Amino acid sequence: MRFFLLALAALAGPVSAAVKNPDTLVMLTGITARSLDPASAYGGSDLFVKYNVYETLIENPAGDLSRFGPLLSTEVPSPEEGGTVFRFPIREGVRFHDGGELSPEDARYSLMRFMLADRAGGPSSLLLEAVTGLGSTQDEGGAPRSDVFARVSRAVSVEGNTVVVRLERPFAPFLSVIARWGVVVDKEWAVARGDWDGTREDWPRLNGSKSEDFPFHFETNGTGPFRLARWDRKQDEIVFERNEQYWGTPAKLSAVRLIKNEDFNTKRLMLLNGDADSMHADPTQLSLLRGAGGVRVIEGLPVLGVQALYFNASINTKESRFAGEGVGPDFFKDRAIREAFAHLIDYEGLIDQVYRGNAERATGFIPRGMPGYDTELPPYRYDLKKAEALFRSARRGRVWERGFHLVLPYASWKDSDGVVARQIAAAARKINPKFVIEVREFAYPTLADMLKKRAIPLYFGGWRADYADPHNMARPMLRSGGFYQSNFGFGDPETDRLIDSARGEPDPDKRAELYAKIRRRWLETLPFIALFTEQWARVERSWVRGFVHNPIYPGAPSYSPLAPMFKKE
Incomplete structure (x- = not known):
């Protein structure tokens, strides 16, 4: 613990102030994004981008981890054939940020790409294990296993407007995996930019690759309520802007800025001055934030x-x-x-x-x-x-x-x-x-x-x-x-x-x-x-509205879905 921070306890923030930048949310985090690629994103900031820019087939509604709701799939499938077959009807009329239309082939490509990328330290094994029972696509020498592509390709298919996933054996938490990791990307957009083309022949280029060698590392093209406006890697800042063509309820904020700053003093002063709307704080630092004017500290929020x-x-x-x-x-x-x-x-x-x-x-x-x-x-x-x-x-x-x-x-x-x-x-x-x-x-x-x-x-x-x-x-x-x-x-x-x-x-x-x-x-x-x-705490300006805590959300409660959030005196 940095005990010198106690000296800040005597500082008083402003008792009240007009809302600064009412259409833009400024968030301060201690962790930088490493990759925006859905097949690589595994840290808090990476996933925060992922879940606000992209969407999954189904979701866990906030606060209820025991049930699922439809998202890009119009239904939550019931397991068939002894818990090994799941059918996802794909929502029609949904468009990616670049204007391309969502198709079942996009969903198939996305699930296959997620499993087959299998990069070091990445999340591919979560879905790969569920679908094939394998923990890796690679042999002991690090080379792609000869049987993996056929097994993954056979497991994910398209029937009309439905994506069908066939598990090699029952996997009890399969829907839980899909609700967090079944993110859908635009196949046509990806292939046009030099990403994996969806074939067996091109798979070795993707497998175990470096994220930065593929377009999704730096760019995004999802269906979510926000789109990526800028990722400034030198300044450690990510900027989102509202997706004006979103198929669902549109986001209330016009823009969101996610800024990395590890210095508690700086973060606290930015929050007190209204230059930031929320910040991450360690439990040892909360005493320096409780009772500060214009600041709300929400404590006792459980995380899984x-x-x-x-x-x-x-x-x-x-x-x-x-x-x-x-x-x-x-x-x-x-x-x-x-x-x-x-x-x-x-x-x-x-x-x-x-x-x-x-x-x-x-x-x-x-x-x-x-x-x-x-x-x-x-x-x-x-x-x-x-x-x-x-x-x-x-x-x-x-x-x-x-x-x-x-x-x-x-x-x-x-x-x-x-x-x-x-x-x-x-x-x-x-x-x-x-x-x-x-x-x-x-x-x-x-x-x-x-x-x-x-x-x-x-x-x-x-x-x-x-x-x-x-x-x-x-x-x-x-x-x-x-x-x-x-x-x-x-x-x-x-x-x-x-x-x-x-x-x-x-x-x-x-x-x-x-x-x-x-x-x-x-x-x-x-x-x-x-x-x-x-039990973590969320620290935000009192003018922030719409925070919804979901204990499974990555980085919660500092991070949360952006779409329902807004600022109001």
Whole structure:
């Protein structure tokens, strides 16, 4: 936490002021966009652009993640043939921003392109897994698999005005995936600009490619209520303008500016002066914003995500700047050490002091509001005597006798992780002065690079759901080959088996039983400590109207659908 910010608390914002730029919304964010390509966009700002410029076949109506509504498809399909066939009738009379007319072939092309691009760090696997059961289109050497194109092409077809998707096997959360990732682009526009032409022969050029080598990286052409006016990469600013030809209810704002600015002082002053309409704020910064004149702070907004502390089972000590004396490659393979760390954390104290109540203790890998959530707290709690006993027992007492030295890093944009890290470090040193944990702040790109190299022994990692289903929490957090265990190596065959069974189980009660078993297995193996499910706050000028919170929306609540928003005194 940057304690010098407390000096700003005495500053008072204007009590009231006329609405500045009433037709334009100015938003300040801490994260820049990396790509505008729907097949690459996976971060908050990328997805914010995506969901306001493009549209999906169906959607999750705001505030209700248990149902779906039609969007570019005129109907939400009912599963056929044992849950493997879904039919999407395509809405007629819809036009892309350049004037081209939406067709079923556009939808087929879009779904295929999304799966077949399969770029490093991209979202292709979300739909690819649902449709084909594959986690990747590439073999172990990184080359395109020879059977993938035929399988994807066979799975997505056009029958009249309907797009038909045939799954190779039942996938319970398929509609949840489509509601978030079934974005439709203009095939004719794409091909004319040198993108993939839709054929098997041209597919290898797309597969595993660099996003910036294709037109969708820099340009957009969707059907959504806003169109991209400008992406200024030097100034880190994205400008939207209203789509005057939108097929649905038109947006109320004429324009929106999304500006990256990581400096809290600057963001706060811009907000107080009315030069910005909303800003992202970490929970540790909210005390400097509550009660400011002309500013509204909406707290307690749930998000579908879990914050966790991950252990590395095979630390790359040769390239690690984080593993010091006493921390070998297999340091965290000893379960006693992992459980001891779980007892070092003052969960309730941190929720009260850091989050000011805007969080609750995570009960596992499934957040509240999602099917499979368990209300029972994990058995580990803040208990230094228990932690000491476990450390003394680890590796036949050698850990206690020799101590250890490691660096616990946190991302520069997340001060709250830094506070948690310092509490852990202080607790460890309190029970044994030989336990030295250095807390250091790093830019996220540096952490991401070290993460890929398996060089970080202990890591703060959050997972915000990509779609509203527990599979998208279990797979990235627990399964072998998932996002975290591919970097930390705590995959477990029994956990994998249970996750795969739950993925295809159509019966909600049986699925719930499977996720309860997965939770029990997680507690037995303890590859990570479930910390908190955060309740985020939205900070905006009081003249902003139309904010709608949807916990599955990327970057919520700082980001939200733009179409219903407007400004009024």
